[in-house]
Structures are given as C-alpha cells and as structure tokens.
Amino acid sequence: MRAPVLFRPKEPLRVLELELDPPKAGEVTVRLAASGVCHTCLHVMDGSLQGIRMPTVLGDEGAGIISAVGPGVTDVVVGDHVIISWAPACGRCRQCANGRPALCESRPPQGMLGDGTVRLHHEGADVYHFSVAAYGTETVLPVSCVVPIRKDMPLDLAALIGCSVATGVGAVVNTARVPAGAAVAVFGCGGIGLNVVQGARLAGANPIVAVDVSPTKLDVARAFGATHLVDATRGDVASQIERLWPTGIDFSFVTIGRQDTMDAAWGCLAPAGSCVVLGRMASGVQMTIDPNRLYGFENRLLGSRYGSVRPLDDFPRLVDLYLAGRLMLEELVTRRYAIEEAQEAHRALAAGELARGLIVHAV
Ligand SMILES: [Zn+2]
Numbered sequence: 001m002r003a004p005v006l007f008r009p010k011e012p013l014r015v016l017e018l019e020l021d022p023p024k025a026g027e028v029t030v031r032l033a034a035s036g037v038c039h040t041c042l043h044v045m046d047g048s049l050q051g052i053r054m055p056t057v058l059g060d061e062g063a064g065i066i067s068a069v070g071p072g073v074t075d076v077v078v079g080d081h082v083i084i085s086w087a088p089a090c091g092r093c094r095q096c097a098n099g100r101p102a103l104c105e106s107r108p109p110q111g112m113l114g115d116g117t118v119r120l121h122h123e124g125a126d127v128y129h130f131s132v133a134a135y136g137t138e139t140v141l142p143v144s145c146v147v148p149i150r151k152d153m154p155l156d157l158a159a160l161i162g163c164s165v166a167t168g169v170g171a172v173v174n175t176a177r178v179p180a181g182a183a184v185a186v187f188g189c190g191g192i193g194l195n196v197v198q199g200a201r202l203a204g205a206n207p208i209v210a211v212d213v214s215p216t217k218l219d220v221a222r223a224f225g226a227t228h229l230v231d232a233t234r235g236d237v238a239s240q241i242e243r244l245w246p247t248g249i250d251f252s253f254v255t256i257g258r259q260d261t262m263d264a265a266w267g268c269l270a271p272a273g274s275c276v277v278l279g280r281m282a283s284g285v286q287m288t289i290d291p292n293r294l295y296g297f298e299n300r301l302l303g304s305r306y307g308s309v310r311p312l313d314d315f316p317r318l319v320d321l322y323l324a325g326r327l328m329l330e331e332l333v334t335r336r337y338a339i340e341e342a343q344e345a346h347r348a349l350a351a352g353e354l355a356r357g358l359i360v361h362a363v
C-alpha cells in the first residue's frame, strides 16, 4: 500500500510504499476510496498538536471497501462498503453502555492499535497510525471503527460523513439538541462549521448566524443555510451579532481554537443560552469564563467530541439524508487531490482555501 508519511512536524509529507500487516483478531482491512483532509491532521503537521508518535500516517476521515477480515470478525464481510469512525469503542465500558461510544474509556495507546502494536512498517521499521491512518490506500482498524453503508452511496462523499459531517451535524442534533426556532451562531465556516450550519438548518433553527473572516466562506455558509452573515474583520463580533439579533443567541458553536473567538461565542449568548465547543484545538489554547454569567443567566458551556456521535446509528441515517437530497456533501468539496498532492492539500487548507479537500484513491 502507499501512504503520505510524516516523519517530523513541519517537514513535507513523503508518499511511500509501506508494508501493511494483515488484520489481527477483531480487526479489518479497508481499501480506501477517499480521505478527507482534516484540520486535526494539519495541527499534527505544523506541530501545534503535540505528543504524536512519528513517523506516522495521518487521516481521520475516510470511506472504502472491506478487503480483509481478521479472526473472529463476523459483523462485516469482504466487499462491504464502510464509513470509517475514528473513535474505537469497546461496547462494554460505562460510556459505551450509556450510548456515548465517542467517549469510550478503553482507548488504544496513541499511534497504535488496541494490542499496543502497529500494522504499518517502512523497510521493517514501525510506522504509527495517527487516528485511523485514513490517508493511505489501505488501513487496518478494529471492527468497531467501520460502519457498513448502502452500496448506492458514492464512497468519496461518504468519507466526509466520518469526521466533518458527524462532528458538525452531531454537535447540533446530538450534543446540543437544538430545537426548531432556536437562535444559532456558528463561529468559523470551514469543513466543521459548514456542517454545524447545515445541522442547524436540518434542526429548523432560526436565525442561523455564520461568522468568519473570509467573505468566500460566508457565501458558502449562506448556501448551507445561514440566514445572517457576520464578517469578523469588521469590528467586534458580539456587538455585530447583537445588532442582528438583539434578544441573543440560544446556541453558539465554536469551531476555531482562538481565545477571542471563544470569548465572542460566550459573550453573545441569551439567558439560558449554551456555548458548544467542538473540534480539536491546538495544545495550550485557553478560554475565560465569567462565573457570574453562570449564576446570573444560567449560561451553559458544552463540550462536543465527534458530535457525540453513535456511528452505527448516525452514519447510515446521514447517508439516507444525503440520498434523500437533504444533506449537502458535494458542495463541501472544494477540490479533489491525488495521493501525491497530499502536501499541497494541507497547504491549501492552512491558507483557508478549502472547505474540504478530498484525497481520492483508485479502488
Ligand atoms: Zn477530522
């Protein structure tokens, strides 16, 4: 198999031939159709996410076809079309038992599979799996990380459901449970933020205020369902939102790891409003909370990991929504790339040129 490999932060990715071990007990091999280019991986590449074992194959968003199953696997068979979930779940811990598999308490060691070893090697040396290592042409995963889907679903677009759609739409419908008519503001209109906007649209929120520094991204946000746009370069964001919607925001969603952004998202809330923080932030980012707002206004701060997703339930439902014409996926894809262009895809992401870039493999 081939994969872009990161040897050290700030070094370019090198596309290499790697050896991939067969799946062990409870594992499967997936031949990738497409991989979404994600900000979390960019954080690893630029060194802002620390403690990642290297060399590593990145990629946390993908879909493909099962090409091998390990001993004891009965849930899927070779040939199944699957969306990859980046959150392995044991199914037996307290969080799994309570319907929160994204918070499973038995996580594998960083960079490895559950048994503390890797399946990827380069010239005999270990190569680590960042998340589900979805940028390669093939990857080995625990079976809890694959969700079978209908075969009439285009696999390249299905990849997006595995991270950005699940995270953004899930934050609205699972974590925050936004009711129809609630006032929503979305801070940051990249791949995750656009999915928060479309989650808010699916939930029937009104207004849906989109905030970004890029007029291009704000235009895309309007197409995804934003009713009001705020250009963050034009002065204080909280007061711009107050002018648009004087009664305040019921649910603000933060997809950008900047303190001033988080402060604005907290500051624009109506009484009893909730601020939802989602997406993986760079190491060291802080936010400040005035505790008197908790007492005086009953404001709430919510964290959302992976959109509080239950992949086996949510992924097929999101596929059905797409095939029913209700979920926008093609519109998320700014550009498609070959695997050799992985470095360029991350440059474009860092430069703010992409909603989502897709690395497309030949399956
Ligand atoms: Zn991701």
Ligand SMILES: [Zn+2]
Residues within 6 Å of the ligand: 089, 090, 091, 092, 093, 094, 095, 096, 097, 103, 104, 105, 106
């Ligand atoms: Zn668990």
